[in-house]
Each structure stands twice: as structure tokens, then as C-alpha cells.
Amino acid sequence: MKVMKIDETMVEKVAMLSRLELSSSEKEQMTEQLNDILEYADELNELETEDIEPTAHALPIKNVFREDKVGESLARKDALKNAPQKEAGSFKVPQIIETDE
Amino acid sequence: MEIYELTAHQLHEKLKAGEVSAQEIVKGLYQRIEDVEDDVKAYITLTKERALEQAKKVDQQLADGEEIGALAGIPIALKDNMCTEGIKTTCASEILHNFKPPYNATVVEKLEEAETVLLGKTNLDEFAMGSSTENSAFFTTKNPWDLDKVPGGSSGGSAAAVAAGEAVLAIGSDTGGSIRQPASLCGVVGMKPTYGFVSRYGLIAFASSLDQIGPFSKDVSDCALALNYICGHDPRDSTSAEREVPDFTESLVDDASGMKIGVPKELMDEGIEAETREAVKKAIAKFEELGAVCEEVSLPHSEYALSAYYLIAPAEASSNLARYDGVRYGHRSPEGQGLLDMFTKTRSEGFGDEVKRRIMLGTYALSSGYYDDYYLKAQKVRTLIKEDFAKAFAEYDLLLSPTSPFTAFGVGEKTDSDDLLQMYISDLCTVPANLAGIPGISIPCGFDSQGLPIGLQLLGDYFAEEKLIQAAYTFEQNTDFHQQRTEI
Numbered sequence: 001m002k003v004m005k006i007d008e009t010m011v012e013k014v015a016m017l018s019r020l021e022l023s024s025s026e027k028e029q030m031t032e033q034l035n036d037i038l039e040y041a042d043e044l045n046e047l048e049t050e051d052i053e054p055t056a057h058a059l060p061i062k063n064v065f066r067e068d069k070v071g072e073s074l075a076r077k078d079a080l081k082n083a084p085q086k087e088a089g090s091f092k093v094p095q096i097i098e099t100d101e
Numbered sequence: 102m103e104i105y106e107l108t109a110h111q112l113h114e115k116l117k118a119g120e121v122s123a124q125e126i127v128k129g130l131y132q133r134i135e136d137v138e139d140d141v142k143a144y145i146t147l148t149k150e151r152a153l154e155q156a157k158k159v160d161q162q163l164a165d166g167e168e169i170g171a172l173a174g175i176p177i178a179l180k181d182n183m184c185t186e187g188i189k190t191t192c193a194s195e196i197l198h199n200f201k202p203p204y205n206a207t208v209v210e211k212l213e214e215a216e217t218v219l220l221g222k223t224n225l226d227e228f229a230m231g232s233s234t235e236n237s238a239f240f241t242t243k244n245p246w247d248l249d250k251v252p253g254g255s256s257g258g259s260a261a262a263v264a265a266g267e268a269v270l271a272i273g274s275d276t277g278g279s280i281r282q283p284a285s286l287c288g289v290v291g292m293k294p295t296y297g298f299v300s301r302y303g304l305i306a307f308a309s310s311l312d313q314i315g316p317f318s319k320d321v322s323d324c325a326l327a328l329n330y331i332c333g334h335d336p337r338d339s340t341s342a343e344r345e346v347p348d349f350t351e352s353l354v355d356d357a358s359g360m361k362i363g364v365p366k367e368l369m370d371e372g373i374e375a376e377t378r379e380a381v382k383k384a385i386a387k388f389e390e391l392g393a394v395c396e397e398v399s400l401p402h403s404e405y406a407l408s409a410y411y412l413i414a415p416a417e418a419s420s421n422l423a424r425y426d427g428v429r430y431g432h433r434s435p436e437g438q439g440l441l442d443m444f445t446k447t448r449s450e451g452f453g454d455e456v457k458r459r460i461m462l463g464t465y466a467l468s469s470g471y472y473d474d475y476y477l478k479a480q481k482v483r484t485l486i487k488e489d490f491a492k493a494f495a496e497y498d499l500l501l502s503p504t505s506p507f508t509a510f511g512v513g514e515k516t517d518s519d520d521l522l523q524m525y526i527s528d529l530c531t532v533p534a535n536l537a538g539i540p541g542i543s544i545p546c547g548f549d550s551q552g553l554p555i556g557l558q559l560l561g562d563y564f565a566e567e568k569l570i571q572a573a574y575t576f577e578q579n580t581d582f583h584q585q586r587t588e589i
Contacts, residue, residue, distance in 0.1 A: 006465065018419065018464045019426070019441075020457055021449040033521055034462055040522060041408040044478050047485065054480030055487055057310050057340070058296045058538020059563070064339040078203040082430035091428050096440045 005038040006031060104129030105266035106586060109175045109323045112269060116163065116174055123156035123163070123174030127218050130176045134220070134267045137589050142242050143252075143262040145181045146189050147221035152176065155218045171326050171350075173216035178268035180259050181222035182229055183314070184303040185209055192305050193237035194227045196451025197431045206303020207335045208272060208314050215330040220268055223258030227453045228422065229279055229307045231255050232527035235516055236455045243512070244287060245587040246553055250509035253283030253527070256317070260287040263317045265589055270327055271317040276307050277410050278504075278531025280315045281543040285504035285556025288545045288585065290318045290573070294328065295564050296538035297342035300335030308417035309340070311410075311535040320583050321544065321574040325349035328566065344564060352570040355578045358392030362572070363497035365400045368530050374507040380547030380555040381503050384576065388501070391575055398497060400489040405482050406533040411525060412466045412479035413536070418456075419463030425451060454518075487537045494562040499572055502530050504543040504556035530558055540566050544573045545582035554582075 006014075011031045015022050022030060076089055085092040104112070104126055115121045131149055138144060159174035179185065182192045184202035186209075191197045205213070212219070226236035234242040234257035242257045244250040245265035252261040256273030260283035263271050273280040275293035284291025292315045299314040306312060316327035328349045335341045364385060369378060385395045427433035427447030434450050437443025452460070466475035493500060506529050515523040534541040539560055546557035557576070561569045577583050 010465075011461070014461050014465045014468065017468065018457075018460045019423075019444045019448050020452070020460065021445050022457075029518060030458065030461060033458060033518065034465065036521060037411060037462060038475075041412055041475065041479075044405055044408050044412075044482050047402070047405065047482060049478060049481035049485070052481040052484050054477055055483040055536075056480060058487070058536070059340070059342065061297075061340060066336055074203055079429075081203055082200055084427060084431075084433035093428055094437055094440050094443050 004035055006034050105133040107269070108319045109172060109269050109326055112175060113171055116169065119163070123159035123218065124153065126174060127152050127156040127176050127220070130220060130268065137245070137265050138267060140243060140248055140589065141245055141261050141265045141267065142240050143223050143258040143265065143267050144178070144221040145191055145193065145224050145239060145258070148188055148219050152218045152220055155216070159216055170215055172330055175217050176220045176269050177212060177217045178220050178223045178259055178262040178271040179209065180225055180256050180271070180273045182225060182274060182305045183208060183272065184305070185219070185222065188222065190222065190305070192228050193225045193239055194451065194453065194456070195238045195432055196425050196448070199432070200430050202303070204303065207300035207337060208331050209303065211331050211333070212272070217270070223256070223262055223271060225258055226255035227456050228305070228418070229255040229274055229276055230418070230455050230459055232278070232282060232524055233515065234258060235512065236453060238453050241512055244509045245589045246288060247509065247551070249511055250553065251286070251512055253286035253505070253509065255279040257283045259317050260284050260289055260291065263287070263289045263319060264587055266586070270323060272314060272331070273317055274304055274312055274314050275535065276311045277414060277535050278528040280317065281504050281531050281541055281556070281558060282527055284317055284543040286509040286554065288554030288582070290321055290324045290542065290544050290583070292316055292324050292328070292542040292569070293534065293540060294332060294566055295342065295540045297340050298332045298344065298564070298566070300333070300338040300341045302335055302337040306421040308414040309421060310417060311414060313535070321570060321577050322350070322353055324542070325353055325570050347567060349567065349570055352567040353574045354571050355575050357388055357572060357575040360388070360393040360499065360572060361497045362388055362393050362395045363398035363493050363500045364395055365403060365493070365500055365502055366397050367400055367403045368502035372506055372529060373503050376549040377503045377505070377507060377555050381501070381557060384546040384557045385501065387576060387579065391579060395501070398493050398500065400493060400533065402482065402485040402489050403533050406486055406536055407525065407529060409479040409482040409486065410528065410532040410536060412475050413483065415459040415463030416466045416476050417463065419460045419467065422456070422460055483536045486533055490533070490537045490539060498568050500560040502558050502560070504530060504558040506530060508549045508551070508553040508555055534560050539563055540569055542569045542573050544577060545585070546576070546580070547582060548585070
């Protein structure tokens with residue numbers, strides 16, 4: 001039997017971290033699929049990379065500064081145009097803090 | 102020839118000579134769209150009224166005797182992952198099905214300054230994750246050469262629109278091959294410039310260190326023209342390259358003599374379909390006949406590129422796609438009980454299977470305890486891949502390979518959920534360039550026995566776009582593959 005790299009418990013944990021909800025059949029399929037991909041990616045371990053620097057970015061860009069100048073920004077009403085719910089010039093979301101009511 | 106069959110440079114000549122008006126061109130294109138779009142399904146949104154207004158302005162300038170730019174009045178299509186102010190920008194996802202950006206992407210501003218005419222927004226794999234447009238939440242685009250086949254992806258709508266004559270030029274984005282592979286499958290020219298050459302501001306992020314915008318066109322001349330207008334530094338994109346933009350049309354020179362071209366043996370082995378390999382071998386012979394020196398070269402780590410890519414891209418995606426939470430824009434689940442539940446339900450309802458899979462894979466690869474084994478390891482292999490290219494470009498002007506291991510495949514042929522790698526393997530030849538950040542172009546180089554187009558990929562060193570243009574142009578001038586049109 002092949003060794004599972006990632007089991008259903010781990011898939012559940014990763015789903016929680018990803019803010020995704022998976023049905024039990026989705027969970028089963030996802031576990032299989034992630035295992036397939038990770039197994040394939042195992043070939044990377046054939047390479048000795050102990051002394052190799054990682055590349056996060058293709059171009060040698062370090063830090064990019066700009067002048068600290070006041071520019072134009074998006075008008076509040078435009079920023080709110082796509083809001084699923086808004087109120088008093090703000091985005092409205094479901095209640096966060098529970099009350100005793 | 103019908104208007105829709107012409108290239109941008111041909112239409113520009115006709116506009117200047119007064120043989121056709123910009124409004125006639127745009128109407129000609131919409132007539133073509135009306136005739137074939139039901140079959141091809143390249144567009145998610147059409148912007149006809151606006152396009153007619155834009156064309157009218159160009160006609161006014163012509164009537165006033167003003168000089169017009171090379172792309173003024175040219176109808177273009179835009180992949181639906183680039184923000185257009187007030188025009189729906191969906192990423193082919195349910196989660197953004199109703200999103201109308203309050204601003205334009207820099208590339209959109211540049212195309213407006215160039216006075217191109219926007220015909221509409223094209224279909225893609227959801228969030229550009231895929232190689233066939235079958236991951237679009239809305240519908241699958243069809244290949245105009247054979248409607249039972251996919252157009253490739255993720256910029257399949259843009260490629261199909263140009264191939265079918267539903268746009269003169271189109272803009273796409275390429276994270277692992279998403280411009281070059283569909284260009285290859287649809288028999289058009291597609292270019293991914295050097296990372297950072299075109300601003301990503303307003304391009305909805307998939308994998309930020311790999312994403313790059315580029316053009317689709319019917320020939321290399323149009324590709325050069327498009328690059329002239331879309332490249333350039335943008336202070337709003339901190340990864341944008343500070344680099345002068347040359348006039349790429351000056352590289353439209355029919356001369357390959359003395360060019361040193363390397364052919365990576367790893368991209369010509371049995372993983373490549375025989376007919377594709379044959380067509381590429383003929384292209385090599387053609388380059389040699391034209392005076393280029395072609396030699397076999399090795400990119401020893403390229404066989405690991407796909408693995409590295411399928412860890413790095415999902416890792417970056419999982420972070421980029423965290424923003425879709427139903428708070429500020431897009432879909433919000435009405436079912437959520439409290440904030441966290443709303444986030445989770447919104448995302449679970451809004452994202453398709455492939456996007457969920459990549460978010461999960463990326464989250465796992467970045468998570469504590471697995472980061473070193475997967476994400477860091479992949480980044481180190483990325484360094485090795487980059488070094489392979491550096492060695493190759495120390496000796497060669499360009500590298501040459503197939504663009505795709507196979508020609509257009511059937512709709513549904515590679516969507517088996519038990520064998521995802523079938524689809525992922527489409528990116529075999531294109532992914533290394535994204536990991537290294539170098540430019541690449543795909544041009545037509547033949548047809549297989551089913552009459553499906555075969556694409557040739559040329560890769561260059563950083564900012565060697567001019568060399569790529571010259572080599573591609575030379576090949577094109579001495580072949581007629583680019584003049585073939587679909588029968589649709």
C-alpha cells in the first residue's frame with residue numbers, strides 16, 4: 001500500500017486554514033488528488049539543494065521605495081460600489097462579537 | 102479579404118488611406134462575432150456601444166486630418182482577469198460574477214491611450230488556473246480549428262477570438278504558459294514578455310512572481326506593435342521593470358544569419374507527440390536554411406519545472422485568493438451564521454474545484470512543518486532552473502522548442518478528476534520560462550494530420566524580446582503557416 005502524504009484529518013485542517021468547507025465526498029476526492037500531486041512533486045527530492053539559495057522572484061528586485069507624496073485615492077463611494085452590504089459609508093458584515101441578548 | 106481576416110497593420114494602412122473607417126471595422130468585427138460566437142464562445146462580456154463610441158472618435162480624428170497611432174481604431178479583446186472600470190471583470194469565477202472594478206488596469210489605460218477599440222472581455226479558466234478554459238465557471242470556449250477541441254488555456258478565449266477573426270488583437274496573461282499554449286493550440290502568435298515588462302497593476306493576481314501580461318496576434322508584426330504600447334515601467338506595480346521600451350517594429354527584420362539557437366533536448370524527447378516533434382524539427386531545418394546555427398543544448402533541471410511550478414503557483418495563489426471573503430466585492434453567501442461562517446460559505450460556494458484544489462495545495466505547502474519540504478524546496482529548484490537558462494544564454498541567442506507537447510485535445514478528454522496530471526502536463530514546455538522570468542513567444546509552425554495547428558516556442562534571455570521578434574519574424578516571412586485561417 002502506498003504511503004499517504006496527507007490524510008483526511010490533515011485535509012480538514014488545511015480546509016479550515018483555507019476557509020473552505022468540503023463535503024465528505026469532496027474531502028475524500030481532495031485527499032486523493034493532493035496525494036497524487038504531492039507524490040509527483042516528490043521527484044524534487046532527487047535534487048541536492050542544501051547550499052542553493054531559494055528564488056522568490058525572477059528579477060533581482062530588492063525593495064522598491066517611492067517618494068512619500070500624497071496622491072489621488074479611490075473615492076469612498078467608488079470603493080463601496082461593489083459591497084454586498086454597506087451602511088454609513090462602511091462595509092457591513094455579519095455580527096462578529098456575540099452578545100447576551 | 103473580409104475585414105475580420107486582416108491584421109492590425111493592414112487595417113492601419115486602410116484607415117490611413119481612407120479605404121475603411123474605424124466604425125466600419127468595428128461593425129465588421131461585431132458582424133463576425135454574431136456569425137461565429139455561438140460556436141466559439143470566446144467572450145464573457147461584449148462592450149459594443151462603448152466600442153462604437155471609441156471608433157467614432159478615431160474617425161473624427163481622421164476626418165480632421167490628424168495623425169493616428171498604429172493601433173488607433175484596432176478592435177481588441179481582453180482576458181477577463183484585467184480590471185476595466187465599470188465593465189464586469191469576472192475571472193470566469195462565480196465569486197466575481199458581478200464585480201465591476203472602480204478602476205482600470207494599467208494595461209487597459211495604455212490600450213485606451215493607444216485608442217484601440219475594446220470589443221469585450223474573453224473567457225478563461227477560473228482565475229487563470231487551467232490549460233483548456235474548461236475550468237471557467239460559465240462555459241468552455243471551443244477551438245475555431247475544430248469545435249470539438251479545446252482552445253488551450255488559460256487565455257483560451259483571447260486565443261480563440263483572434264483565431265476565429267472575432268478580434269484583431271487580444272491580451273492575455275501567462276503564469277505557466279497561459280498565453281503561449283493557447284496561441285499554439287489556436288494557430289496564432291502569443292508572447293509572454295520578460296517578467297515585469299508589462300505592469301500587473303489591475304491584473305487580478307494568480308501567482309504574483311510568475312504572472313505576466315502579453316499579446317495574441319495573427320502575425321509577428323502585430324505582436325511587435327502591441328508590445329510597443331503595453332510595455333513600460335509603472336510606479337503602481339512595485340515589480341515593474343525600470344526599463345526603456347524600444348520600438349519593437351525595428352526588429353521586424355528578415356534575417357536569421359549567424360543567430361545561435363539552442364534546442365533543449367529535454368523538451369524534444371518522447372514526452373512530446375511525434376507529429377509536433379516532426380514539425381519542430383522542420384522548423385529547426387528552416388532556421389538553419391536561413392543561416393542560423395542550431396545546436397542541441399541541455400536544461401538538466403527542466404524536468405523538475407512542472408513539480409516546482411505546481412507548488413509555487415498554488416502557494417502564491419492561496420495567499421492572493423485570501424482576499425475573496427465576501428466583504429468588499431463579489432459573491433457573499435446569504436447563509437453564513439456570523440463572520441467566519443460567512444467567509445467559509447462564500448468561498449466554498451464561489452470557487453470552483455480547481456481553484457479550491459490549488460488553494461488547498463498552496464496552503465498545505467506553506468503551512469508550518471511542510472514549508473521547508475515543499476515551498477522552500479521548490480524555490481531552490483527554481484534557482485537551479487534559472488541557472489540552467491543563464492548557462493544556455495551565455496552561449497545561445499535563443500532557445501527553441503515545441504510550445505505544447507500536443508495539439509488541441511478534445512473537450513472533456515483531460516478533465517478526469519482521477520488523473521489531474523494529464524492536464525498539468527500541457528504546461529511542460531512553457532513553465533520553465535515563468536519560473537526563470539524570461540520572455541517567450543509561440544508562433545505557428547505546422548499542422549498535424551487532423552489539421553490542428555502546431556506551435557513553435559522561442560525563448561530569450563531577460564529583455565531579449567527584440568531578438569525573439571526578429572527570429573519569429575524571419576521564420577514567419579519564410580513560411581506561410583500564419584496565413585492559414587480557420588474554416589469557421
